[in-house]
Each structure stands twice: as structure tokens, then as C-alpha cells.
Amino acid sequence: MMKLNRFPIPFLFFAILALLFALWAGLLRLGWSLPALTPSLAMAHGPLMISGFLGALITLERAVAIRQKWMYLPPLLAGLGGLLTFLIKPLPLGPILLTLASLGGLGILTVMARRETALHTVTMWLGMLAWLTGNLLWLLGWQISQIIFFWQAYLILTITGERLELSRVLRPTQLQQYLFGGIAFIFLAGTIVSLFNLKLGTALVGVALIFTFFWSLRNDIAWKNLKHKLPLTRYIAWCLALGFVWLGIGGGLNLMFGAQVAGPRYDAILHVVFIGFVISMIFGHAPIIFPAVLGIPIHFQPAFYLQLILLHASLAVRAFADYANLQTLRMWGGLLNEVAILMFIAMTVYSIRKSLLEK
């Protein structure tokens, strides 16, 4: 019987709880008539997703890898902070805990980047800095739509830094590494500029996202693995490649439709990146990350493709509905996005259980 590493489970529990509340809040924001649970839950959707769920998950993965006790504090603060953000509104306790979590995340990445100073660790470090900066500005009263590119930068730099590390087998040339650095620079410049000139910042971010897609075509191992003979490797490759496609689409939409601060186009531009890229990358990385965190392997099930197809198809419907101003279709697209995510959680739990029961 396999031995489960139980220590990270309570931290994981908070992250999943934050995700479930974030999903509920997402439905409220889409216009489904459901109980509001608390007065501020709907407005806490973004912070719950970005910090309560992904902030906890990403810092937890690092804490397990580096194994220093204090590193478990940021995932705990992120999970708790996410929940307090909509449970107790009058005090900014939740946002303060989330900001402290991102400060801790930056501390973890500082340790990592010092141990190995390389392009990928510096990229991930900048991602954490973007998370902290976005949270600080939000705590100081900036609107989420004003700081949204900082939260995007957090996730995109963390994930692309990780992809750069995992693609080292392809040995990106010096020139390709400079290109990667240049794209990250344009992206960060756009993120900072967006605070003062949203139109210009959005355009710069758009260009950087399109370049990232093209950079991945040549340098990310995912594209080479789309026809790999091992089913799990092939499945992971599809998750990642589709994620890069959405990133490129997101870049194109930023350039075509410009800055958005609310409404259906805001919904589309955010979620092609957050669902199309980030959630697809999570689907793809889960079979690598969960075994590392919990100490047990995840066995590939062909049914994994169901959640993947549903995720991308429903996102395409939602984005189409956003631009065509079809409210009901948009609501269904968003609901099916959530069904895909819940299927993913159920399948992951199922395959972990299966591994545990195997001799």
C-alpha cells in the first residue's frame, strides 16, 4: 500500500474551500439566482480565486519542495485570508492576511532564487513580486480592474517560469533565453504602465501574451509531446498547448478590443487567461504536482479528456457569448466551466484513492 503524505492535507483543504466559494461567487457574478451566502461573497470572487485558492496552492507546492517549516505559513494565510475576505467585511483582515501571504510567497521565492539564480527562478520571483504589489494596491483601495494585470502577471510569470524550467531538456539557446527575458520585460512594463495609462498598458500586455505563445511553439516541450506514446504525457501536453493557445487569443483580444474595466468584454478578457491558460495548466500540472505534494502517483484515466474538452469548449461558448452580448449563453458557458473544474477535482481524488488502494 502506498504511503500518503498527510501533512499538506489541511492546507490543501483551505485552498479547495476557497475554490468552492470562489466558484459559487462566480455563479452569482454571472447572474444565476442563488443564495448570496454573505453580503460580500460575490465581490470576493477574484481575491478568492487568485489568492485564496491559487495563492495557497502555489505556495504550498513550494513549501513541500523546500521543506522549511515557516514556508507553510503563506499557504495557511492565503487560505484563511481568502475565507475571511467574504466572512468579515468591516475589518480588512482578509485582505491583510492575503497580502502577508504574498509577502511570504516572495520570501519563499527569494530563498529559491538565491539557491539557484537562473532565468526561470528570477521570472517566478517577479511573479510573486507582482502578486504582492497587486495585493498591496488592492489593500490601499485600488479597484480590482485597475490592478488586474498584476494578478495576471503573478500567475503567468509563475507558470511560464515553471515551463521554462521543465523545458530545459530542449535546451533553449542563449538567444531564446534573451527573447524570453525580453517578453517578460514587455509584459511587466505593460503591467506597470496600466496603472497610469490603461490603454497603453493593455496593448503592451497584449503584445507580450502573443509573443509568449510564439515563444512556446519553439521552446516548450508540450508541443513536441502532443503525439507522445505515453497517454499521461500526451494528455499533459494537450492541457499545456491549449493553455498557450488561449494566452495568444487573450493577447489578440487585448489588442483588438483594448482596455476593459467591467461588463461582458471584461469577463472574456479575464477568463480566456484565467480559465483558458491558468486552469488548463493546472489540469496539466496536477499529475506532476499532486504526487510531489502528497507522495503518491496519479494514474492517467482516459476520462481526464472529458473535463479538458468541456473546459475549453465551454470557455469558447462563454467568450463568444460575451462578445455577442448573449447573457443566457454566457451564464451557461460559465456554469459549464465550473462543471469541468469540479469533474477535475473528482477525477483527481478518484485516481489518488485508486493509487492508495494499489499494492
Ligand code: HEM
Ligand atoms: C470557473 C468559472 C468562473 C466563473 C463562472 C467566473 C465568473 C466571473 C464573473 C461573472 C466575473 C465578473 C465579470 C464582469 O464584471 O462582467 C468574474 C470576474 C473575475 N474573475 Fe472569474 N470566473 C470563473 C473563474 C475564474 C478563475 C479560474 C479566476 C482566476 C484564476 C477568476 C478570476 C476573476 C477575477 C480576478 C475577476 C475580476 C473580479 C472583479 O473585478 O471584482 N475567475 N468572474
